[in-house]
Amino acid sequence: CTHSQEEIKKFRDQGIPDPCSQLPVEEHMERWEKMLSGEYPEGAAVLRIKTDPAHPNPSVRDWIAFRVLDTEKSPHPLVGSKYIVWPTYNFACAVDDHMLGVTHVLRGEEHAVNTLKQNYIYEHMGWKPPISIHFGRMNLEGMILSKSVIKRGLDKKLYASYDDIRLGTLAALRRRGILPEAIWDIVLEVGIKSSTAKISIEKLHAFNRKYLEPRANRYMFVPEPVRKVELVGLQPPITAEVIVHPSFPERGKRKITLSQPFIYVSEKDLEDKALRLMGLGNFEVVDGSSLRFLNNDIVFAKEKKLQIIQWAPVETSVKATILKAEGNTIQRIDGLAEPSTSDLKIGEQIQFVRIGYVKKDQENTYIYTHD
Template sequence: LKDGNAYMCTCDPELFRRKILASEPCECRDCPPEEHLARWQRMLEGGYREGEVVLRIKTDLNHPNPAVRDWPAARIIDTEKYPHPRVGSKYKVWPLYNLACGVDDHLLGITHIIRGKEHLTNQVRQEYMYRHLGWKYPEAIHYGRLKITGASLSKSKIVQGMKEGLYKDWDDPRLATFAALRRRGITADAIKKMIIDVGPKTSDVTLSWENLYAINRKILDPTADRYFFVPNPIELTAKQIPKTFTARLHLHPEHSERGFREYTIKPNEDSGSASFWVSKRDVDASKAGDVIRLMELFNVEIQSASAYSAEASFTSESYEEARKAKAQLIHWIPVGQDMPCQVVMSDATTLEGIAESACKKLKPNNIVQFERFGFVRIDSVNTELTAYYAHK
């Protein structure tokens, strides 16, 4: 105000708007600095009411963007009607966005400003103020809106969806919020890498779920332990098992030092049979006479199958024989060495199934791979295991 680079404007807002659109100064603009300083003091002392005066920063009245021309920096708020949530009605004069942020950035020593491209005009406004005050403007990087295929990132739409019962909360698996991604097992490092790969572009960018999954998969694959989960299980009875077998299933195929899960399959003394939970989908993919291999255990030949059960007979232990027969490799869980499990999918549907008993040792927030199914984040472990599906 003292240097003549700002002024106190008492003009009618509509009159000011018409003049600024015509690139003409209002009658307040060229008043002497002493008058503006007096108006400023009167403003601070409560001599004006809300809407009667505005502090404006002088810019170029011929600037091609009318929003830049002599932009408002501070105004009066009737805090008796609209008290501030922290200081109540203590103050009457309040800075607007560009004054507040511009001064804060300078006082805090900000060197780089990273914000959305909708603030490009604000940069131009603030640069005028910085030049008036003899300050160096920080490096500013503006980026476009990020979108992701098939998911809304609009907070207002998400809130409306929760009110209508469409979404349960901010971590509903159908959303692309950080809370939802975290609950599904999408790591912070994966999100960070994808954002860095995209880079700060001023154009809007639509992200792909598959790209995010590919990055997350590379992060999880070396660290996630493996377990068996059987969705839509049916009981497979394997007959003519000649002896007791012990299956040692490594927690990770490339890190034997992590240990293994061990299951002993002891056939019934009378019938020579043992029962397993297997996926109905795997059984449906086979027909009578087909050989399938129970992973890391032995080979069986399908004899019959129905909607709820299947029967098979032991053929051999050799993996080589299974390979020569081009046998389907399927995962399995011994009946009685299991626990109920539900997996919440990315579309918020729930897939019921059976998990192996070793999963009882898992903790919430563990991220594991259910073999032949996908990566999941463990949500709760009680009498039933609940997991959230991340991706293949």
């Protein structure tokens, strides 16, 4: 066909045969030889698959199978300018799948029209077409999944890489601490559907929490602003025993020794009249700078409904930062962590008590996973 793009579109839109389709075979063979020999410049001629000019979908009507490209101006990355006539996606896929013996094709619903087009190749050639199964997209609410948006963001330096925690790529989800099992569960629950499935991020977190909860040991982190307080009524050295995981007592407890009666707590935790410090006991809030020891009776704490709060030793606390994705921004939560967090390996997943699950991303920096 030697008509322009505008003319081809006009024929398709009106559902009428292209005059080129009425030409004799000999004329088409001569034109094809001219295409191969380079007599037609780019855009001057195309090879089209004869279908049905009145097909309900205009894009299926005598669709284009080969184009002439100026490969001197735009050489192919592998073969340079050796070839000037190139197949389109649908022609190449149909032939490749047949030659490779493909029996089943799994592709997105947006390719349903391509399946219709490719079936004409199989029909013309007398080949058995593969079984095509189309499925819809899986969209995570609140996550950036568009490849074009991600690519533009990377080009403009809005995102550091494909594992930027604001994105919905598998690399980003992995970096955030989403486990493979959680994604498998989501996929199996949704199944193969032709329509787009919209998945709430809370649903993914629920699946992930099921696997992460028994694995993640508990650690203490005090978010800024912090307050240095004195523990009144306890004589140094003071040894605290912090449980590693409440559901697995066999994992034991960590010991934190204070040579001085001073710790850091979150300022907002001092608003209560009494509280329980993890591993240290029950305390009365005297003022903004001191806590008076009452007892270490867990029953007392439950009866008084005392809030169990985390803390960090003044002498050996570790400065730490949690990075939390909030839409298209990253929230930075600075604070102090207990000393044993320094022994955690990069990639290890834990729970900061009353903060949420986190994954150690680099030294003293953690990625927030979910609550």
